[in-house]
Each structure stands twice: as structure tokens, then as C-alpha cells.
Amino acid sequence: MAGARHVPVLLQEACDFLSLRPGAVVADGTLGAGGHSAAILERILPGGQLIGIDRDPLAVEHGRSVFASHGSNVHLVHNNYSNLRAILDSLEIGFLDGILLDLGLSSDQLLRSGRGFSFEAEEPLDMRLDPEEETPTAGDIVQRATEVELADILFTLGEERHSRRIARRIVAARRRGPIRTTRELASIIAAAMPGKRGKIHPATRSLQALRIKVNNEISHLELFLGGFYDCLAPGGRAVVISFHSLEDRLVKRRFRELAVREGAKLLTRKVVRATDEETRSNPMSRSARLRALERGPHGGEEDNRA
Ligand SMILES: C[S@@+](CC[C@H](N)C(=O)[O-])C[C@H]1O[C@@H](n2cnc3c(N)ncnc32)[C@H](O)[C@@H]1O
Numbered sequence: 641m642a643g644a645r646h647v648p649v650l651l652q653e654a655c656d657f658l659s660l661r662p663g664a665v666v667a668d669g670t671l672g673a674g675g676h677s678a679a680i681l682e683r684i685l686p687g688g689q690l691i692g693i694d695r696d697p698l699a700v701e702h703g704r705s706v707f708a709s710h711g712s713n714v715h716l717v718h719n720n721y722s723n724l725r726a727i728l729d730s731l732e733i734g735f736l737d738g739i740l741l742d743l744g745l746s747s748d749q750l751l752r753s754g755r756g757f758s759f760e761a762e763e764p765l766d767m768r769l770d771p772e773e774e775t776p777t778a779g780d781i782v783q784r785a786t787e788v789e790l791a792d793i794l795f796t797l798g799e800e801r802h803s804r805r806i807a808r809r810i811v812a813a814r815r816r817g818p819i820r821t822t823r824e825l826a827s828i829i830a831a832a833m834p835g836k837r838g839k840i841h842p843a844t845r846s847l848q849a850l851r852i853k854v855n856n857e858i859s860h861l862e863l864f865l866g867g868f869y870d871c872l873a874p875g876g877r878a879v880v881i882s883f884h885s886l887e888d889r890l891v892k893r894r895f896r897e898l899a900v901r902e903g904a905k906l907l908t909r910k911v912v913r914a915t916d917e918e919t920r921s922n923p924m925s926r927s928a929r930l931r932a933l934e935r936g937p938h939g940g941e942e943d944n945r946a
Pocket residue numbers: 646647648649669670671672673674675676677693694695696699719720721722742743744745746749769860
């Protein structure tokens with residue numbers, strides 16, 4: 641991903657909540673274009689270790705060129721953040737002082753991946769974050785799902801009020817021939833929407849829903865939320881930035897549960913949003929929601945490891 645343009649959101653806030661210091665061991669579960677990782681690394685050197693994970697092989701390749709000079713302080717891993725424990729084990733790292741997730745898609749993927757993430761893209765309807773995974777593409781789902789299944793995806797994962805109407809139009813359109821590109825699909829969805837066009841493109845929610853479905857994003861977040869706490873050292877911190885209310889609800893619920901059951905400290909009682917200044921300069925930050933948590937002073941049984 642040469643010439644990366646992704647601007648990291650809530651960067652200062654994420655670094656502050658991670659409470660970074662030289663020597664810390666921190667994982668960035670969503671490396672992307674490496675903006676957050678670079679800021680983390682700056683604050684944990686000398687002596688710190690950064691583990692940068694991404695599901696997209698191009699993001700990891702880009703990271704290798706950006707962080708080439710940092711040698712053993714940086715470990716870049718092409719994997720899913722939901723495999724965090726296994727990733728740490730393979731690196732012989734016991735516990736983390738910090739973990740960051742900045743969910744969703746980078747602007748590099750949106751604009752230049754060639755995988756059809758943008759409604760403007762005259763690109764194949766693929767939408768896999770990891771094109772090496774042999775799982776159904778967005779095109780496969782659009783072509784094969786029943787009308788009810790399509791409506792369910794758009795409603796549950798996109799909170800799209802017009803899900804049924806859109807699903808009906810998609811099914812009618814695919815009878816005339818395969819829907820090959822994201823732009824083609826976006827225009828079918830736009831034509832199905834009643835009323836005037838608002839500020840955001842009418843296909844935004846539906847395309848987001850399809851992407852989440854293609855990549856099983858909710859299940860991976862749930863897996864992560866189930867296991868990350870045991871990867872944190874006592875006093876270690878986790879920061880999650882999400883862009884979707886469904887994801888934010890999962891994070892909020894799990895963090896609360898950890899506070900009640902495991903003595904974790906909630907660092908954000910209210911969700912943190914981007915300032916007006918940030919949303920003006922980086923529209924992607926408009927829907928960002930950050931939550932942070934600190935592991936209690938006492939570790940679980942696993943704290944004997946490493
Ligand atoms: C919003 S971008 C991160 C941007 C990054 N913080 C930066 O400053 O450049 C999200 C990244 O997370 C990756 N991603 C999404 N789900 C993932 C998962 N389950 N495991 C690993 N990486 C994932 C995407 O491929 C994408 O590169």
C-alpha cells in the first residue's frame with residue numbers, strides 16, 4: 641500500500657488511555673496504515689515492544705517497510721486479532737501492558753485495495769479484508785443469499801430501515817444478470833431508497849453490513865472480547881475504537897462485565913468521541929467511539945506464565 645493516506649482517529653486520546661511508557665509491551669490488533677502503531681512505538685522506546693497485527697496482508701507488508709529500521713522492537717503479524725493469545729505465544733510474549741483495536745477499514749483499503757469497499761469503486765464485489773481467506777466474497781453473498789437472508793444482513797449489521805425493499809431490488813436485479821461491481825450494487829441500492837438523498841450515500845449502511853458479514857467481524861470481536869483480558873498484565877490497558885453501534889455495544893457490555901466480575905477499572909464511563917476539530921479535518925472520525933479499561937492489580941491464574 642504505497643503512499644498511505646489513512647489518518648489515525650482519536651490518536652492522542654488512544655495514546656493517553658494506553659498510558660504508554662518506555663519499555664512497555666503493546667499490541668496494535670489493527671495495524672492498518674500504521675498511524676497508531678507509529679505513535680505507540682515512539683512512546684514505548686527505548687526498550688518497548690510493539691506487536692502489529694492485521695488481517696490484510698497488504699497492511700502488514702506496508703508495515704514492514706514503515707517499521708523496517710526498528711528490528712526486534714517491532715513484530716508484524718499477518719493474522720486475526722481474535723487469535724491474540726496464540727499470536728503472543730508464538731512470539732513468546734506472556735502479557736501485554738496495552739492493547740489497541742481501531743476497528744473497521746482503513747482509507748487505504750477503501751480507496752486503493754481493488755477489493756470493492758467503496759460505493760464509487762468500479763471494482764469486483766469482493767470486500768474480504770484478507771483476500772487469501774477462501775471464504776465467500778460480497779459478490780457470492782449478493783448472488784446466492786435468499787431475499788430474506790439479504791434483508792436480515794442489511795437490517796442487523798447495517799441497521800438499514802429499508803432492508804426489505806433493498807433486498808427485493810437486489811434479487812430482481814440479479815435475475816437480469818450477475819451484479820459484478822460495488823458501484824453497480826450501490827446504484828441498485830440507491831434506486832431502491834425512498835425519499836430525498838441525505839448527506840451520506842444511500843448505500844453506505846448496506847455496504848458496511850455486507851463487509852461486516854463477509855469478514856465475520858462481529859464474531860471476531862466477540863472472540864477477542866472473550867480472551868483479551870487474560871493477555872493483559874495487572875494494570876495493563878485496553879483501548880477499543882469502533883465505528884458501529886453494534887460493535888460499541890459489545891465492547892461496552894464486556895468492559896462492564898469485566899469491571900463487575902474481575903475488578904477491572906473502566907477508564908471511560910462515557911464513550912469518548914472525536915472533537916469538532918478532528919471531525920472537521922478527518923470526516924472518518926465522525927462515527928468513532930472509544931472505550932478504555934485497565935486490568936485490576938491482581939492477575940488470574942495465567943499470570944504465572946512467562
Ligand atoms: C481502521 S483500520 C486501522 C488503522 C490504523 N489504526 C492506522 O492508524 O493506520 C482497521 C484495520 O484493521 C484490520 N482488521 C479488521 N478486522 C481485523 C481482524 N479481525 N484482525 C486483524 N485485523 C483486522 C483491517 O484490515 C484494517 O487494516
